Amino acid sequence: MDRLETHAAFGGTQEVWKHTSEVLGCEMNFGIFTPAREPGERLPVVYWLSGLTCSEQNFITKAGAQAYAAQHRVIVVAPDTSPRGEGVADDPAYDLGQGAGFYLNATEAPWSAHYRMHDYVVQELPALIEADFAASDRRSVMGHSMGGHGALVAALRNPGRYLAVSAFSPIVAPMQVPWGEKAFSAYLGPDRAAWAEWDATALLAGATERLPILIDQGEADSFLDGQLKPWLLAEEAARLGHPLRLRRHPGYDHSYYFIASFLGDHFAHHAAALHG
Amino acid sequence: MDRLETHAAFGGTQEVWKHTSEVLGCEMNFGIFTPAREPGERLPVVYWLSGLTCSEQNFITKAGAQAYAAQHRVIVVAPDTSPRGEGVADDPAYDLGQGAGFYLNATEAPWSAHYRMHDYVVQELPALIEADFAASDRRSVMGHSMGGHGALVAALRNPGRYLAVSAFSPIVAPMQVPWGEKAFSAYLGPDRAAWAEWDATALLAGATERLPILIDQGEADSFLDGQLKPWLLAEEAARLGHPLRLRRHPGYDHSYYFIASFLGDHFAHHAAALHG
Numbered sequence: 087m088d089r090l091e092t093h094a095a096f097g098g099t100q101e102v103w104k105h106t107s108e109v110l111g112c113e114m115n116f117g118i119f120t121p122a123r124e125p126g127e128r129l130p131v132v133y134w135l136s137g138l139t140c141s142e143q144n145f146i147t148k149a150g151a152q153a154y155a156a157q158h159r160v161i162v163v164a165p166d167t168s169p170r171g172e173g174v175a176d177d178p179a180y181d182l183g184q185g186a187g188f189y190l191n192a193t194e195a196p197w198s199a200h201y202r203m204h205d206y207v208v209q210e211l212p213a214l215i216e217a218d219f220a221a222s223d224r225r226s227v228m229g230h231s232m233g234g235h236g237a238l239v240a241a242l243r244n245p246g247r248y249l250a251v252s253a254f255s256p257i258v259a260p261m262q263v264p265w266g267e268k269a270f271s272a273y274l275g276p277d278r279a280a281w282a283e284w285d286a287t288a289l290l291a292g293a294t295e296r297l298p299i300l301i302d303q304g305e306a307d308s309f310l311d312g313q314l315k316p317w318l319l320a321e322e323a324a325r326l327g328h329p330l331r332l333r334r335h336p337g338y339d340h341s342y343y344f345i346a347s348f349l350g351d352h353f354a355h356h357a358a359a360l361h362g
Numbered sequence: 363m364d365r366l367e368t369h370a371a372f373g374g375t376q377e378v379w380k381h382t383s384e385v386l387g388c389e390m391n392f393g394i395f396t397p398a399r400e401p402g403e404r405l406p407v408v409y410w411l412s413g414l415t416c417s418e419q420n421f422i423t424k425a426g427a428q429a430y431a432a433q434h435r436v437i438v439v440a441p442d443t444s445p446r447g448e449g450v451a452d453d454p455a456y457d458l459g460q461g462a463g464f465y466l467n468a469t470e471a472p473w474s475a476h477y478r479m480h481d482y483v484v485q486e487l488p489a490l491i492e493a494d495f496a497a498s499d500r501r502s503v504m505g506h507s508m509g510g511h512g513a514l515v516a517a518l519r520n521p522g523r524y525l526a527v528s529a530f531s532p533i534v535a536p537m538q539v540p541w542g543e544k545a546f547s548a549y550l551g552p553d554r555a556a557w558a559e560w561d562a563t564a565l566l567a568g569a570t571e572r573l574p575i576l577i578d579q580g581e582a583d584s585f586l587d588g589q590l591k592p593w594l595l596a597e598e599a600a601r602l603g604h605p606l607r608l609r610r611h612p613g614y615d616h617s618y619y620f621i622a623s624f625l626g627d628h629f630a631h632h633a634a635a636l637h638g
Contacts, residue, residue: 093614093619096622100619147424153426
């Protein structure tokens, strides 16, 4: 494992590491921020999942997360959004292949050789973080857009594994929107029954824990009506009595300016659960 | 003037505009964040000057400034770091030409045709901001590295024009370091007497107002000993009795992670003067 970057930030340290992922079969970068801590102290971990086209860099450079992580005394881990490298299948479009892993385990060739981002972010990466960094086994997950989908699905598929979950502008129902239909067709094949295992709105009825869901959505988001449709999940949650808070923010778009504006609320929400 | 970007952020609006600068003879971009305000209310303005290689984008996407600007109710304007365009002289090196205007008025060919960043950031841009945006004529200036030099020189050369000045990792004595010697030789020619008009340490003895200077410097900054040397300005300020606070931060480097970590203190310092 190689440390590519290290920067003091808000009394702690922002690092970028490169490691070989056995699950993905390629080298992967991730960012990790560790706040100042007492010797030997282990801190809980927030996992951040980024959106289409992002690497591990976007969130760590643009969101202002380090201030909140330092304030709330939590580690923040930000993985890349897909397997990477010359031997990894790709597509010229921004919404398929490298940079667009959709946090699922692909079953269809050529994607199934490397695209197992669900197992990577839910299992392999936390095991590494908890073994090699000052991390406890108290975890939460949040993300943006494709990464908001990833966060919701990670929590819903793995009851007991996360103490909090939230999302900015998530793709809540990929089976029902073009981004998801394209990606799921490629990664999972034509059987829609298989798709339902990776769709937060479809998964909610089977949830065995009532982990509260916090979602922030900008009303000036150009993807709101075509790709995101957070009301689909909110309506299903209301039908099931699953706790979900959807906050709609007039004027806000899909950018990191939106994420930064409300990220403090998400850290407060996660920290209350992680330190509770 | 064309608005290239607009994003809601922290209750206000982050915009990027393109306009034609008469002083520079080219089109220029600048970022402007305007907090939420009362109808008709005009707010004071913090000018941020960026460092080598930067455009108007670096500060507005990486520093977390909007949170502090919203909190303190100040506008923030972030210009580009040089004239730009195909007709503008350039150099292959990162530390001369486009992206490296050094916030001075060049006198030597070919630079003198466009490189008048001092007049642009001190005169032309504030005139535009105060005419076309919700800005009062209460101004302050801060910056990073080359932009820290620019902020210090802008304040020292223009007594009464700024109510506060501060810098992160500034080039405090460009006449005495390689970055400054290279740039000043090109832009100003061989006469070192002309250089002294653009060197904060050389200018300090002639300062006609005692505007307090706040400087933050990372001790793990790879440019500290070779290019920045903030103690040269601190020693001159001590000799003259000019109020200057130099804070040295162990472990911090030259990056935006450092700027973000202490930017809140700078906004508090500026806001106290701007609203005072």
